[in-house]
Amino acid sequence: MxxxxxxxxxxxxxxxxxxxxxxxxxxxxxxxxxxxxxxxxxDASDRLQNVKADILFQPSGSSLLFALNNATMPVRIQEKLMEVDGIKHVSPMLHQFSKKKFSLVFGIDPVSFNEVSQNGLIIMQGRLFDDPYECVVDDIYAESNKVQVGQTLDILNHAFMIVGIFKSGIGSRILVPLETLQELNDSRNKASIFYIRCENKDRVDDVYRFLTTNELFKGYNTTKGSDIEMVMSSNLPGxxxxxxxxxxxxxxxxxxxxxxxxxxxxxxxxxxxxxxxxxxxxxxxxxxxxxxxxxxxxxxxxxxxxxxxxxxxxxxxxxxxxxxxxxxxxxxxxxxxxxxxxxxxxxxxxxxxxxxxxxxxxxxxx
Amino acid sequence: MRFIVETRDLTKVYRVGKVDVPALRGVNFQVKKGEFVAIMGPSGCGKSTLLHLLGGLLSPTSGDIIIDGINIASSGDRRRTEVRRKKIGFVFQRFNLFPTISAKDNIELARKIHGNHGADATTVDEILEMLGLKGKMDHKPLELSGGEQQRVALARAVINRPSLLLADEPTGNLDSVNSHIVMRMLRDLNLKYNQTIVVITHEPTTATYTHRIIEMLDGKIVPKHADFHVEHEGVFTL
Incomplete structure (x- = not known):
């Protein structure tokens, strides 16, 4: 047959x-x-997890897929968060979707970002930004866009000098100073997310419970670092x-x-x-x-x-x-x-x- | 006396639109085991309908068809299919081989459908030898002559050692030489394996190879022409 x-x-x-x-x-x-x-x-989940934050703190109605929303919150919340027992470091981040580059741009505070990520940002070439209109890109972005240190990059209609190339897998593909992005985005003193690092892993659950139940932080989205992948895949609308x-x-x-x-x-x-x-x-x-x-x-x-x-x-x-x-x-x-x-x-x-x-x-x- | 085929008051009426067209009007006949019978008659006399009824491809309007002891007239489609598979072999005018597979695969397909692979390997070899098909088995039908194709069809029909071989105008598409070869092979199968064969034909020459001729006209068997007996090849007498 x-x-x-x-x-x-x-x-x-x-x-x-x-x-x-x-x-x-x-x-x-x-x-x-x-x-x-x-x-x-x-990829998004890995890059978020590689920041190594114990807890992610976001405004109401936001998503872990940053491209899907632009909700922000005042940066001064950072001070309130730092007062919470068990929290060691807090790093604010503001993101903006660059349609031109079809890529997410993160505005970060390098000092607190490195504290939270325990120096997870590895500069492979060049240096981290010092001036407002400097940026760093990851190696994948540099390779796929054929850019290198010393070149300028048009981000949100502004020329940024590429001063460094960092190892991919953390944060976004393009990082710029937080204050510059706030300025360009008309979001002065605003942040999209706070990366929180606790004093030790044993305190994460306590801190998480406090942030989700305390009246002061009511209405904010709080996600444990260990739940990122699950939350991302389940909350992706449509x-x-x-x-x-x-x-x-x-x-x-x-x-x-x-x-x-x-x-x-x-x-x-x-x-x-x-x-x-x-x-x-x-x-x-x-x-x-x-x-x-x-x-x-x-x-x-x-x-x-x-x-x-x-x-x-x-x-x-x-x-x-x-x-x-x-x-x-x-x-x-x-x-x-x-x-x-x-x-x-x-x-x-x-x-x-x-x-x-x-x-x-x-x-x-x- | 054991009959392989027996029909009783067999009728078949086709419904064409709103009109009933009778094809068979009470056919009664028997074929004994080992008999080689020709059914003759003009076009439209009902001989093809009779062959299809004997083969269980059609169901009658009324009457009985008993094939090797089983009344297939009152059987359902499943039972008739089983009788066809186990007890009947068909040979058609147009050979009806599968053109895309080899002669060997055409024959193997019949064995596969049969299920228990019919004849044993020695008999299969004998049949292929008798039909002159050794060496032709790997050819596809269109690579064979008409006569060879009909011999493959013949091998396919008898490979499972059916109780009854039904041949519908088996020489209709062949020249006289190949017609002779095919009819002689049918006769050899009949003699060697006591194969019961019913052939439908309108060619008198073809009928001369058989033991007996049943003539049909207008859906009935014509009594006066029954019981011819073969005296020797090519000549028959009353």
């Missing part, structure tokens, strides 16, 4: 190739989209729905392509189905034959789609080093399963129709 299935697929090479490509496009679509969204989340929509579209593509392919195949092979019936083939045998054929087509499409996804990831990350794409084996397995199921569903009606064909009419089919 395998010989018949393979030969049927080889009989119409153009249609087979188109079907396989269509299935693989669906697979690539899902794998890349999920990979990008998970990659971006993971991502799950959008991912689901992409999956549905890709599944529909696979389903319709296989349905159309197998439907035309069955119509073309009406006579052959009549022959099978004359040989005594059961309905189950015929359904199984069609299903296996479609599953073979879908499997090749899925395999090709996964290979193309990996190739596309490789190419995209080389072309755009700052674009994080996270390919996970479980996601790829899940996508393969979805595509196979949609392929099987797409072939079910043609298979059922084939099995129901009148053998005499089928044998007379021209």
């Amino acid at each position: 395998a010989g018949l299935i393979v030969s049927n697929i080889k009989k119409r090479p153009t249609r087979t190739i188109v079907s396989i490509l269509a299935v693989s496009v669906g697979v690539v679509m899902i794998v890349l989209f999920v990979g990008m969204s998970q990659g971006m989340l993971k 991502l799950q729905e959008f991912t689901a929509a992409i999956v549905v579209v890709a599944v529909l593509i696979s389903f319709l392509v296989i349905l159309l392919t197998m439907y035309t195949t069955i119509t073309e092979r009406t006579r052959e189905i009549g022959i099978l019936k004359s040989l005594g083939a059961t309905k189950l045998f015929i359904v199984s034959l069609i299903l296996r054929e479609s599953l073979l087509l879908t499997s090749i499409g899925v395999g090709l789609g996964l290979v193309l996804s990996m190739a596309a990831t490789e190419i995209l990350t080389r072309l755009y080093p700052s674009l994080p794409i996270l390919l996970k084996l479980d996601v790829m397995g899940y996508v393969a399963l979805i595509a196979l199921v949609s392929g099987a569903l797409g072939s079910f009606y043609p298979a059922f129709r084939a099995a129901q064909q009148d053998p005499v009419e089928a044998l007379m089919y021209e």
Whole structure:
């Protein structure tokens, strides 16, 4: 039976190739989209976690995905926070999304930032900024944008001198002085977030409990550093729905392509189905034959789609080093399963129709 | 006397639009085990309908069809499919081989559908030898001549050692030389394996290879032409 299935697929090479490509496009679509969204989340989460803050303190209505909001709060809250028993360091940060660079710019206070992050900001080349219109960029940004120390960078329509390149993985890709960004952003004495470092790890829960229950800090968003990844993935508005929509579209593509392919195949092979019936083939045998054929087509499409996804990831990350794409084996397995199921569903009606064909009419089919 | 085929008051009426078109009007006949029978008649006399009914591809309007002891007229589709798989082999005018797979795979497919792989390996070899197919098994149907294709179809039909071989105009698409070869092979299968064969044909020459001719006209069997007996190849007498 395998010989018949393979030969049927080889009989119409153009249609087979188109079907396989269509299935693989669906697979690539899902794998890349999920990979990008998970990659971006993971990257943002890692960079936030690498600040090593024990607690993140934000204004009401804000999000850990900074690009999604511009809520700010007065910097003077820093003083109140420092009065809380158990808190050792507090570092304010203001962020601004640079549409031109399609990147987040963080305004930081280098001294307190290094206190919280325990000197986590590693300068690989040059130095940290001293003057208001100096900035540092991370190595990925420098590589992908082909910039180096000494060059100027246009940030929010202002020229900033790149004075240093820091090791990627912490904060943002572009760091500027806090006061400068406040000035440019018309947010004087404002901050988007306070990174808090406690005296020791044992005090984190107590401090967190205090900040979330004390009337003075009521209405602010407080997140423990250890919960960043979980909070980010669960609080991202619309991502799950959008991912689901992409999956549905890709599944529909696979389903319709296989349905159309197998439907035309069955119509073309009406006579052959009549022959099978004359040989005594059961309905189950015929359904199984069609299903296996479609599953073979879908499997090749899925395999090709996964290979193309990996190739596309490789190419995209080389072309755009700052674009994080996270390919996970479980996601790829899940996508393969979805595509196979949609392929099987797409072939079910043609298979059922084939099995129901009148053998005499089928044998007379021209 | 054991009958492999027996029909009783067999009728078949087709419904065409709002009109009933009778194809068979009470057909009664029997075929004994090991008999080689030809059913002859003009176009539209109902012989193809009769063959399809005997093969369980159609269900009758009324009457009985008993194939090797099983009344398939009153059986459901599943039972008729099982009888077709286990007890019947078909040979068609247009060969009806799968064009994309080799002769060997065409035959293997029939064995696969049969389930228990029908004949043993020695018998399979014997059948292929008898049909002159050794050396042709790896060819695809379109790489074979018409006569060779029909021999592959013949091998496919008998490979599972069916109780009944039904052949629908098996020489209809062949020249006289290949027609002779195919009919001689059918006769050899009948002689060597005591294979019961019912052939539908409108060619008198083809019918001469059989033991008996059943003539049909207007959906009925014509009594006066029954019971011809073969005396030797190519000649039959009353």
